Amino acid sequence: MHPITTVHYLALSAALLLIGTVGVLTRRNIVIILMSIELILNAVNINLITFSRIWHNMDGQIFAIFVITDAVAEAAVGLGILIALFRNKETVLADEIDLLKW
Amino acid sequence: MSQFYTSTDHFTIIPAVMLALFGCAILLFDFLIFPDPRQRKYLLIFVALAEGFTGFALYRQTEWLMVNGQTSLTGFGGSVTVDGFGIFFNWIFVIAALIVSVVSYRYLEISGEHHGEYYGLILFAQSGMYFLATGTDLITLFIGLELMALTFYVMVGFLRTDKRSNEAAMKYLLLGAFSSGFLVYGFSLMYGMAGSTKLAAVAEAIRERPLWDPVVFLALATTSVGLLFKISAAPFHMWAPDAYEGAPTTVTAYLAVASKAASIAFLLRIFMGPFLSAKEVWEPILSVVAVLTMTVGNLAAINQTNIKRLLAYSSISHAGYMLLGLVAGNETGLKGIAVYVMVYTFMNLGAFLVVVALRRQNIIGEDLDDIAGLMQKSPGYAVLMLIFLLSLAGIPPTAGFLGKYYIFLALIQTGHFTLAVVATLYVAVAIYYYFKIVRSMFARESTEKAPLATSAGLRLALGVSGVLTLAIGLYPEPFLRMAQTSLLR
Numbered sequence: 001m002h003p004i005t006t007v008h009y010l011a012l013s014a015a016l017l018l019i020g021t022v023g024v025l026t027r028r029n030i031v032i033i034l035m036s037i038e039l040i041l042n043a044v045n046i047n048l049i050t051f052s053r054i055w056h057n058m059d060g061q062i063f064a065i066f067v068i069t070d071a072v073a074e075a076a077v078g079l080g081i082l083i084a085l086f087r088n089k090e091t092v093l094a095d096e097i098d099l100l101k102w
Numbered sequence: 103m104s105q106f107y108t109s110t111d112h113f114t115i116i117p118a119v120m121l122a123l124f125g126c127a128i129l130l131f132d133f134l135i136f137p138d139p140r141q142r143k144y145l146l147i148f149v150a151l152a153e154g155f156t157g158f159a160l161y162r163q164t165e166w167l168m169v170n171g172q173t174s175l176t177g178f179g180g181s182v183t184v185d186g187f188g189i190f191f192n193w194i195f196v197i198a199a200l201i202v203s204v205v206s207y208r209y210l211e212i213s214g215e216h217h218g219e220y221y222g223l224i225l226f227a228q229s230g231m232y233f234l235a236t237g238t239d240l241i242t243l244f245i246g247l248e249l250m251a252l253t254f255y256v257m258v259g260f261l262r263t264d265k266r267s268n269e270a271a272m273k274y275l276l277l278g279a280f281s282s283g284f285l286v287y288g289f290s291l292m293y294g295m296a297g298s299t300k301l302a303a304v305a306e307a308i309r310e311r312p313l314w315d316p317v318v319f320l321a322l323a324t325t326s327v328g329l330l331f332k333i334s335a336a337p338f339h340m341w342a343p344d345a346y347e348g349a350p351t352t353v354t355a356y357l358a359v360a361s362k363a364a365s366i367a368f369l370l371r372i373f374m375g376p377f378l379s380a381k382e383v384w385e386p387i388l389s390v391v392a393v394l395t396m397t398v399g400n401l402a403a404i405n406q407t408n409i410k411r412l413l414a415y416s417s418i419s420h421a422g423y424m425l426l427g428l429v430a431g432n433e434t435g436l437k438g439i440a441v442y443v444m445v446y447t448f449m450n451l452g453a454f455l456v457v458v459a460l461r462r463q464n465i466i467g468e469d470l471d472d473i474a475g476l477m478q479k480s481p482g483y484a485v486l487m488l489i490f491l492l493s494l495a496g497i498p499p500t501a502g503f504l505g506k507y508y509i510f511l512a513l514i515q516t517g518h519f520t521l522a523v524v525a526t527l528y529v530a531v532a533i534y535y536y537f538k539i540v541r542s543m544f545a546r547e548s549t550e551k552a553p554l555a556t557s558a559g560l561r562l563a564l565g566v567s568g569v570l571t572l573a574i575g576l577y578p579e580p581f582l583r584m585a586q587t588s589l590l591r
Contacts, residue, residue, distance in 0.1 A: 017287060024280050033276055040283035047290035055297035060290075063241050063299060067286060070248045074279050077252055081259050081275055085268040094276070097269045100344040 009050040016043035028093045034078050041071040113163070114177030114184045117156040117192065118232040124152030125225035132218025143207040145221045146559075152225055153200050160189050160196070180300050181239035188236035190440060190588035191367040194447050195231045198360040199224050201451055201567065204559030206352040209458050212555060213350060215261050224356065227253040231364035238375070240289045240299040243368060247285070247332070250364060251278050254357055258349040270348020277331070277341045285328020291321035292376060304376040318380055326384070329372060332365035333421045335391050336398040343402075346414035347468070351461060354410055355454035358417045363443045366424055370439065373428060381431065389429050393524055395422030400531040409457050410468050412535060413450070416494060419532065420446055423509055426525060430512035433589060438508030440585040445505040445574055449493040452567035456487045459554040459564075473539060475548025483554060484543045486568045491536040493571045496529050501574035504581075 016039050023036030045064045052060025086092060112119075128148050136142055163184050167175060174185035203224055210216035226249065233246025255278065259271025293299055295317060296307035311318055327338065334342035346354045377384060399419025406412035420442075427439035460467030467473075477484040493502035506529065513522040574581045 020283070024276070030272065030276065034279075037276070037279045037283055040280070040287065044283070044286045044290045047287065048293060051290065051294035051297070054294075057297060059241075059297075059299045060293055063244075063290070063293065066241055066245060070245070073248070073252055074275075077255050078272075078275050078279065081255065081268065081271045084259060084262050085265075085272050088263065088265045088268055097272060099266050099269050100273070100347055 006050055006054060009046055013043045013046040013050070016040070016046065028095055030082055030092045030094050031079075033094060034075060034082075038071055038075065041067055108177075110175070111177040111182075113166070114175060114182045114236070115232075117159045117163075118229040120155040120159060121152055121225045121229035121232065124148050124155075125222040125229070128222040128225070129219055132222075136218065139216060142216055142218050145218050146203055146207070149200070149203040149221050149225065153196050156192070156228075157196055160192055164189055176238070178239075178242075180302060181242045182233070182236050183238040184236055186587040186589065187367070187370070188232075190584065191235040191363060191443070192232060193584075194363050194444060195228050195235075195360050198356060198363070198447055198451065199228045201455075201563045202352055202356040202360075205355075205455055205458055205557070205563050208555055208557040208560065209350060209352050209461055210260075212461055212463055213261055213264075215263075215350075220257070220260065223253045223257050227257070227356075228360070231360060231367075234364040234371075235367040238301045238371070240293060240301070240304070243371065244282075244286055244289060247282060247368065250361060251282065251332075254278075254353075254361060257353045258345050258357070260350050260353060264348075266348040267350070268348075270345045274341050274345040277338075281328045281331035281338065283328075284324045288321045288323070288325030288328065291317060291324070295321070301371070301375045305378065308376055309379040313380065313382060319383065322377055322380060322384060325372060325377075326387070329365070329369045330391060333362055333369060333424070334418050335421050335425060336395040336418070339395065339398060339418045339421075342418055343411050343414040346417075347408055347411045351410065351454060351458045351468075354414075355451050355458070358413070358454065359447050359451050362417065362421065363447060366439065366443055370428065370436070374431075374436070385429055385431070388425055389518070389521060392422045392425035392429060393521065395419065395425065396525065396528045400528045400535075403535045404531070406535070407470050408468050409460075409470060409473060409539065410454075412470075412539070413453055413457075416532065416536070417450060419528065420450075420494075422528075423506060423525060426518075426521060427509045427512055429521065430509070430516045430518060432512055432516055434508060434515055435512030436589060437582075437585050438505070438512050440588040441508050441582065442505035444581060444585060445493070445501040445571075448567045448570045448574070449490045449500070449502055452486065452490040452564060452571060453494065455560060455564050455567065456483055456490070459483060459556055459560060462552050462555045465550065465552060470538065470542045471549055474542045474546040476543040479548055480554050483564075486564055487543060488540060489568055489571055491540055493575070495533045495536045497533070499572070499575050501571045504575060504578050 020036045020039035024033050027033055044067055048060040048064040128145055174183050176183045230246045230249030233242050237243040237246050255271055255275040258274050259267050261267035292304045296304040308318055331338040396419050399415045403412050403415035424439050424442050427435040460472050493500035496502040496506040510522050
């Protein structure tokens, strides 16, 4: 059995960042894009907690709490705007909001 | 750390506290004492008071630095640093917030969305900007950035029933949240290298590593994505034209001026702080980004028929010029950025204020056709717009020339001759598209007879912007001295 080391945590975090990025760039549904952004922020949280454990200080964990708070606020504002958009346009697909271009 | 919260700590954050408290007061009083929508413009008194207190606090901070003969005052164990740099940028935010607030009520009344929380949001965004300019800790900077960005998402989508406003807010939020995700990933790596979130400790950790260390490079790359997005540099600029066009014009003015100034301050804090020892790595990258930004901004502006969109692309190209100051990186370059930001504030606010006046009942007033014949209809506005456009193009008697002058001077001093030549060539392109607006104003006939939507606040704000745009160009010494103070850190 191999113990779980720092590298494993960082690899998980990098994988989440990658999945989130691919999600934002390829998905059409705005709700799923918002979820992908949450994945990116969670990748950050894993990073922060890992480093916090290596360095034996709390800064990283405090930072992670702030990041979680920010993620919640962002989701709240994002869904609020999405509801306003849906009322006027009846769509949640990113490629159908195309009034503004060039 | 003997004491948890000292009076020095309090002194370093008092402007942001004031802004946040007055923002909350506005949310409360909007319900309690101004039930009639027509009275809502009296909420401006709160904004004026908040800015008054903020200005006074900034003045006291400057005084403290002078009396004690120090260049900076740190609070919260080094999380917040009040220095000439922070104070300089905060004066710009104060001016921008005041000007935007006084011109807003008429515009929002015409759009049918005059709500009290608008003024609260302006103050909340400004308190975020305070921490972007004075923060020296990763957490402080991140929270400042998000406080500013989240309020701007709401303000861009403030016209709830307007599809374009909804769409602009949605695009801005998705791309903004995406980019700040990358930014904070870079921050987590910086914390990982240093074991502390203080910028000074991070700088120390990066200095000890080799120049092309992969972790430093990854942190630099991800952080740069977020920072360059915020100042709307190419290739992360695509949100700017959409957000600028869809947002209420008053918000566009605030977004273009205050948000960009705050992001530039943030960028300087990071690149002249932790990443300073890796300058050899980021200098070529930023040169490419700056040239790309000027190219995209200037060339895409040529074909625009919407004035707000045209000014958005012009503001992208201005971001490119400011980046050039950072590429030069010497004292002249940094002073050049400060001068440029100050000049840009007044001329860009002024240009957007004229567009604000074009919004009338049933006339959206954002097209080049809508500004046609402005010279016959309201010569005063046309002449002021001409001054702002001359300044944006950087033609000598106006302030815009001064900003570009210092940037070019810094580039030549540090031997970046190619960049200087390219930047100068793009000034010629810029003159072409700014004069599309001028030609429309002076040479064409007006398509409608409706008078401009003016108000006392708008006339005052336009007057101040116009006078300062000319004054900085004609008598620059006091303004240059102010910019000089931003180097004291």
